[in-house]
Amino acid sequence: MSNEKPSSAPFTELVDLASRRLGAGVVATNEDTFADAENLLVAGPAEFRPHTFGHKGQIMDGWESRRRRGVSAQQPHPTDEDHDWVIVRLGAAGVIRGVIMDTAHFTGNHPESGSVQGASVPGHPSPEEVEAAEWVDLVPRTPLQGDTAHEFEVGNEQRFTHVRLNIWPDGGVARLRVYGEVRPDPRDLDGLTFDLAAQEYGGVAEAASDRYFSSPHNLNAPGRATVMGEGWETRRRRDKANDWVQIALAGGGEALAAEVDTTHFVANAPGWADLVGYDASRGGDPHTDPDGWFEILPRTRLQPDTRHRFRLVPGRTPTHVRLNVYPDGGVARLRLTGRLTEAGRAALALRWFDSLPAAEAEAALTGAGLTAAEATALTAARPLADAAGATAAVAALRPADGPDGEQSSRRRSASWRLLGV
Template identity: 85%
Template sequence: MTERQTPTFTELVNLASRLLGAGVVATNEDSFADAEHLLLAEPAEFRPHTFGLKGQIMDGWESRRRRGRSAEQPHPTDEDHDWAIVRLGAAGRIHGVIVDTAHFTGNYPESGSVQAASIPGHPSPEEVAAATWTDLVPRTPLRGDTAHEFAVTDPTRYTHVRLNIWPDGGVARLRVHGEVLPDPRDLAGLTFDLAAQEHGGVAEAASDRYFSSPHNLNAPGRATVMGEGWETRRRRDKANDWVRIALAGGGEVLAVEVDTSHFVANAPGWADLLGYDATGGGDPATDAEGWFEILPRTRLQPDTRHRLRLSGARAATHVRLGVYPDGGVARLRLTGRLTEAGRASLALRWFNALPAAEATAALVAAGLTGTEAAALTAARPLTGAADLPAALR
């Protein structure tokens, strides 16, 4: 089984994106500026001398100034701190976190930490607050007006994160980059967008990202402006641009949608789609001979959603969208279904990343005894999906 390539964590999907469905579940304090600002997609802005009823308007999360307990103890203790809990838009393995204090200079926290928890289902704020939390980023000094990048090596699948700041202050943005790991039981038997971020599709590589990111191609929802798509610079040679996407799992693509919405004078003239099946261990990044045609080179129209059904289906773990010669595409959608091998591979990655209690519970629900489930959970990481009960693969 071929492992997925892992680019720099900032190139991975932001699991804390509002587009994916992330939200602030709870915070103990946001008197100056709403904690929901942490999740805004655009970079934080600052407009000096712009005051509201609570003071200077800040584009971020800002808590009130902490005070001590009495005149004799006017300062907060070393442990007094504020926090905000974020439900990730998609559960997954976290590879890195960015705590950005942009524009907070005289009012940034002295230090901060990031914790994570896995809470199945649709928990209430009270259930989330009572969960067991694991340190991803231990308490660390913070600086003002700085994007602090923290790599994370914890292999566990998480659903929530908690940002803690000492003793108070403001943070502009929180980014939680990682690998989406959907529950394979939710996708079994369904047709869905195999390329979608919310299911684990990842834009692994692109020939050009001059004007905008290839990650926009498989982002949730429709693009509302040109800048929410993928656009390349103008080519001055005879080659073409492309994006390679790792699918949620090995699957059969049944229909393709190439959406050039908002690209009018800069849409590609044509596009094609190639597939690659890495189930046998090949590398799509280096094996030029392993690619096969899914969609032949097809004429595109500007500002148009092109919906194209395919006459045949062949299993693929990766696709490569080619545009000729250059230009912009708003979205790529690949309606299909997981193959048996694709679902098994996804199930294995998901199971190996679950917290132990959840892994054991999943095995019991699949028919194993408590003793058998505990023994199989302790044997992780499993190397083959055949070790999983049939109900999970």
């Protein structure tokens, strides 16, 4: 059974944007003498091995800073504002729904309090550029306890690329989890065929019949599984039903090929599997509409420890897929190669645009050809909840029959292309 501590927070069903597996990394820290800040991002739970000493003391599986001191013999204690910090580049930019600051195994050396901030810095910024960014409070300074996974919901709808963990005055934090919804830049996906189910593009395993041995989030994680524990495995069924995982795709798309990978599952691979799809863009709900599902891949025999590749017959375009395995067992990875439909691209683009900081949204629009005034007006019209609302907002920028009508029409067309409407 998984040794991850159970959580009552609903946001933990989302993707951990700060996972090293997803590509997260430590950009900078002011202090990690005792234990490396990169330990914060390790995928598994923290481990403690007593009486394992290095030349700096007990080896801890987490981030631990040195003990702070005052400025003089007359002032030996740190001030109330003295603190340590670490900046993390998220593996994928997204809207953050919840944070866990886990002080597991730090009991006499945990921080007194902590906070988390977020920033959005596009491109590939240097550490200095990230440090100088505008930081937004996601979790205000709050007291921390030792050996405790502190869960905090976040209510900010902005898209972030980096987070900063602050601790007062010093101490150790074992793990930092940042759960949220991936919001990729649609311009990075234009014209590409890619894995529609992948976490890094916004795919998320939103429901599963069983997660006894391991998480269904492993199914669409980056890279190949290196051991059985990095896949999704169910308990042994003692009835006549079957297990399944439902994945919301990055966007509605045309599915061209599928890969069902049972690597490392030798004596516990499923016997058969099939794939079904659902198109939520037509207004239905895949959670409550059992009749709206359609076949993508018929029930097919699986082999143990094998990467199964299937070419799919072009047809209906899903926004969600469900992998059914019969009767139970483990699957390392599911890949669904395809390309976004126009509607899928538009929905993705509007979610992205609505969550950008104002300055980034305006820069994207001016880069697409709008004037600064038009970009400001369209940004102020957010949220653009649907394509109709976006079209109306774009059309209202400037009448097309004025002296600048032709140029205005071209600029509106540029913004239509950016937002996919």
